[in-house]
Amino acid sequence: MSNVDRTTSAASFRTHLKTFGRPLLFILVFVLAVWSIWILELHQTDFSGGADGLTFLYGAAIPPEMSVLEVGLRGLLETLYIAYVGTLFGVLLSLPVSLVASRNLFPWYLTLPARWFLAMLRVLPSILWAVIFVILIGTGPAAGVFAITLYTIGFIGKLEYEAFEGLDNEPIEAVSSLGATRLQVLRFVVLPQAINSLISQTMFMFEYNVRHAAAIGIVGAGGIGYYIMGYLDFLQYDRVVVLLAIVFLTVLVIDEFSYRLRSFFLGDMSTSISK
Amino acid sequence: MTSVSTCKPKRCCEITVTRSSPPIRCRGLSVGYNEDPVLENLSFTVGNGSTVALVGRSGCGKTTLLKTLAGILDPLDGEATVLSTSLPQSPSPGELGYIPQSLGLVMHETVLTNVLHGRLSDLGRMRSLLGRFPADAKTDAREALERVGLDGYEQSRVKELSGGQRRRVAIARAFVQEPRVLLADEMLSELDGETAQSIVDCLITLQQETGMSVVIVEHNLEMAKDISDTVLRLGAGGIEDRIESESACEPVPRQSHE
Structure with missing residues (x-):
């Protein structure tokens, strides 16, 4: 009977929480927003110089200096190489760690350190990893590749273990009770079930890394960002705008390409209301 | 002690099973989640080559008991032996x-x-x-699919199959595995009569050939009586009722077959 009592009181507590919890949550979100704006003094922002600044930027950047197109494309190619190699290494190295980090596959004394390791890699954004590698091994694309790889392990590793934990547990339990080893369960049940979301995440990560590989050039880690920084230093905004346009168009193309590839693996994603 | 039994005239089987220790024996077993028992003090055995059906209302603990026997959940109290191995240890792989x-x-x-x-x-x-996989395993798998009526579906994805076909894939997997004990949870739910009968036929054929013991969870009492030797009706935290099926096999001396 004590179990029943405990269950009933827990259920009524949950009902109360549902009734009063939601309005309280809304109030909390609102109060925190007002508080943050106040602390940051956002309400006192001075926009008066903005118009002059925009006029100056427009005058300096338009018309764009198209002669940098060749330099820009060369930089872009290097950025794509950095993003590609960094994503590939990152995804391959993240797989074993993320499997061990999945709570439905391994005991807590293994999942916890694996999660800490992945979180540690995520603490720094790729641009700060790039700063560290530029200090360690000097400027150039190698620093960029290491930075992107490390950040990718941390980032996609988390997406992966969440995908593994979201898998249907019954095939895992059924196949392991047939006498399969843990390695066999990972190979024959977990990976085949997760492969589509792994491919989709890898495409997302590549697109993300192209943008970041462009940015890490700013600290000297190679790619198109290196040229952007150079032109910014000399206030040549008419050239900077061409390079930014190249990055923008590349991201658009990759976004579309990754959507098509994911549709190929996951099936048509459009619904009756998206048409 | 070694004795011999034949099985179920209703199912026209003529198999002879050498009875040693029963594949499943539970004594005072309590099962549940997170230290909260759902079923307590269960005592029953499942003999060689026999079928035990677990019936009872939703939430009475049928699946919990099955998962405990499968080694997925640890027993909370009491003793349970599955294929001469005490839970929570698992029997030899594949059995x-x-x-x-x-x-x-x-x-x-x-x-x-x-x-x-x-x-x-x-x-x-x-x-x-x-x-x-080795070639002989593939040959066996193709044969098993043929026997459950799924030849030609080898390269189809399971998600493209109907509910009844999927169940037959699960049975073909058991055909290939040839376990000594099969634990099946609601194999026949949501199926039309004809499909359910074909699944039962597949299961019986497998049992006749391998002499495996079966514990099956079934909602429908009539169906449960029909396919099993013993029906255990679960409820109120334990076994409410034990029904020996008319079709149950009677142990007979070996010479009757010779």
Whole structure:
């Protein structure tokens, strides 16, 4: 009977929480927003110089200096190489760690350190990893590749273990009770079930890394960002705008390409209301 | 002690099973989740080659008991021996088959690969990594699919099959595995009469050939009586009723077969 009592009181507590919890949550979100704006003094922002600044930027950047197109494309190619190699290494190295980090596959004394390791890699954004590698091994694309790889392990590793934990547990339990080893369960049940979301995440990560590989050039880690920084230093905004346009168009193309590839693996994603 | 039994005239089987220790024996077993018992003080045995059906209302603990016998949940109290191994230790790889309610098939994989999962216990580490099954296992898997009426579906993905076909894939997996004990959770729910009968026929054929013991969870009492030797009606935290089926086999001396 004590179990029943405990269950009933827990259920009524949950009902109360549902009734009063939601309005309280809304109030909390609102109060925190007002508080943050106040602390940051956002309400006192001075926009008066903005118009002059925009006029100056427009005058300096338009018309764009198209002669940098060749330099820009060369930089872009290097950025794509950095993003590609960094994503590939990152995804391959993240797989074993993320499997061990999945709570439905391994005991807590293994999942916890694996999660800490992945979180540690995520603490720094790729641009700060790039700063560290530029200090360690000097400027150039190698620093960029290491930075992107490390950040990718941390980032996609988390997406992966969440995908593994979201898998249907019954095939895992059924196949392991047939006498399969843990390695066999990972190979024959977990990976085949997760492969589509792994491919989709890898495409997302590549697109993300192209943008970041462009940015890490700013600290000297190679790619198109290196040229952007150079032109910014000399206030040549008419050239900077061409390079930014190249990055923008590349991201658009990759976004579309990754959507098509994911549709190929996951099936048509459009619904009756998206048409 | 060794004795002999024949099985179920109703199912026209003529198999002879050498009875040693029963494959499943529970004494004072309590099962449940997170230290909260759902069923307590269960005592029953499942003999060689016999079928025990678990019936009872939703939430009475049928699946919990099955998962405990499959080694997925640890028993809370009491003793349970499955194939001479005391729970929570698992019996030798490949001796126990378990078909969960959702069948435990890998939906994105082909039918053939899912059936081959029944042979994973024979596969070495290198072959496992490469995902390569030996040719004889593949031949057996194709044969098993033929027997459950799914020849020609080898390369189809499981997610493309109907509910009844998926259940037959799970049975083909058991055919290939040839477990000594099969635990099946609601194999026959949500099926029309004809499909349910064909699944039962497949299961009986498998049992006749291998002499395996079966514990099956079934909602429908009539169906449960029809397919089993013993029906255990679960409820109120324990076994409410024990019904010996008319079709149950009577132990007969060996010479009657000779």
